[in-house]
Amino acid sequence: PKNLPFFSRMFYSKWMPFSYRVAKMIIADSECTKNDIIEYLKISKEKIKVIHLAVSKEFSPRNQNEIEKIKAKYKISGKYFIDVGTIEPRKNLPFLMKAYAATVKSGIEEKLVITGKKGWYYEGLFRLVKELNLENKVIFTGYADDIDIPALYSGATALVFPSLYEGFGFTPLEAMACGTPVISSNTSSMPEVVADAGILLQPKNEKKWAKEMIKISKDDKLREVLKNKGLKQAKNFTWEKTARETVRVYQEVLK
Numbered sequence: 272p273k274n275l276p277f278f279s280r281m282f283y284s285k286w287m288p289f290s291y292r293v294a295k296m297i298i299a300d301s302e303c304t305k306n307d308i309i310e311y312l313k314i315s316k317e318k319i320k321v322i323h324l325a326v327s328k329e330f331s332p333r334n335q336n337e338i339e340k341i342k343a344k345y346k347i348s349g350k351y352f353i354d355v356g357t358i359e360p361r362k363n364l365p366f367l368m369k370a371y372a373a374t375v376k377s378g379i380e381e382k383l384v385i386t387g388k389k390g391w392y393y394e395g396l397f398r399l400v401k402e403l404n405l406e407n408k409v410i411f412t413g414y415a416d417d418i419d420i421p422a423l424y425s426g427a428t429a430l431v432f433p434s435l436y437e438g439f440g441f442t443p444l445e446a447m448a449c450g451t452p453v454i455s456s457n458t459s460s461m462p463e464v465v466a467d468a469g470i471l472l473q474p475k476n477e478k479k480w481a482k483e484m485i486k487i488s489k490d491d492k493l494r495e496v497l498k499n500k501g502l503k504q505a506k507n508f509t510w511e512k513t514a515r516e517t518v519r520v521y522q523e524v525l526k
Contacts, residue, residue, distance in 0.1 A: 274360040295524045298517065300324050300439040301460035322516045323463075324439050325508040329418070330448035332502075333425040341422035345412045351382040352484065353427040353451075355420065355442050356434070358385070358393040363433040363456070363474055365399050370433075372403045373481035379488045381428050388414040424449035428494070429487050432456065433474040440464035444508060447501030452494050454483055468504035469497060 272280050291297060291312060297319045299305040305319045342348065352371070356362050364385065371383045383405075400409050415423060424430065430446035432455045440461045443453045453469030455461045462471060470483050487493055 294318075296320060296520055298322050298520060301463050303460040303463060304438045320516075320520050322513055322520070323508055324441070325510045325513050326441060326445050326448055326505075327510075330421050330424070330445045330505075332450040333422045338422050338426035341419045342426055344419065345384075345386075345410070345415065345423070347382070347384055347410055347412075347423075347426075349382065350380045350428050350488070351384045351410070351426070352429055352431045353384045353386060353423060353446075354431055355386045355424070355445070356432075357387045358389050358396060361435050363435050364396050366474060366477065367431060367433050367480075368396070368399050368403060368405065368409070370477040370480035370484065371409075371431075372405060373477060374484045374488070375405065375408055377481070377485050379485055381484075381488055382408050382410055383431075384410045384412060384423070384427070386412045386415045386420065386423060420445070421449050424451045427451050429454050429484070429497075431480070431484060432461075433472075433480065434458070434461070435474055437461060443469060444505060448505035450498045450502050452487055452497035453501060454480070454487065464508075466504055468500035 275283070291314065297308060297314065299308060299319050299321050300323060302321055305316070305321050308314050308319055309316055354362070354364070354367060358364060367383075374381070400406060424446050429452040430443065432442055432453065434442075434456055436459045438460060440455070440463070443455045443461060443465050446453050447465070447468060453465055455465050455469055455471055456474035457471035458474060465471060470487070472479055472483060487497075
């Protein structure tokens, strides 16, 4: 609850139960979400169907000319790591800043690009950037146009995504579909989405994250392996598959 604004807390705690208590069936977007529904809402597993989501076909590798054009639009130069998502506590960005600060001390070239709108409780993050003397290394693009994000992914050395919780890991899936190597937390739904196609790490070990970021920065072969694995893994998630499985649930309920 502490990670949500007041009105969101009221909605999820007071109003949502009217819906899920009377539903004939609940569709969860991951096994992780299903397990949480069972544990926290005390709903029978027989009432829950897991249907994975997908990402738009717009998420695909982009050519260098397009990448450079979009980098210029957002005032990005040289190599960079990227994190995409609303700036909020769940995304664990203060942790990422500390891990990134250690990579900067090692001498790697990559900047850190944070793409996403301000959500809530973000003021401390900006203070931390100053405290770590990273003002010239961290780039906050703010909200980015949807059409630009595939190129931002494509130009990155890697996605670095230490999120504490995701019902479904859209961001790692988007990155993999663009051929971007992924370093992600190993929590919630991320192992389901990323599987063995990325580097999965416990999201509280700064030294381990820094070590893997430095490694992926320097190892061309590793990046190529993860790129190919990620592209293959992303093909397992399609909206057509999601739609067919959703129709099947509706048919079952209607019977």
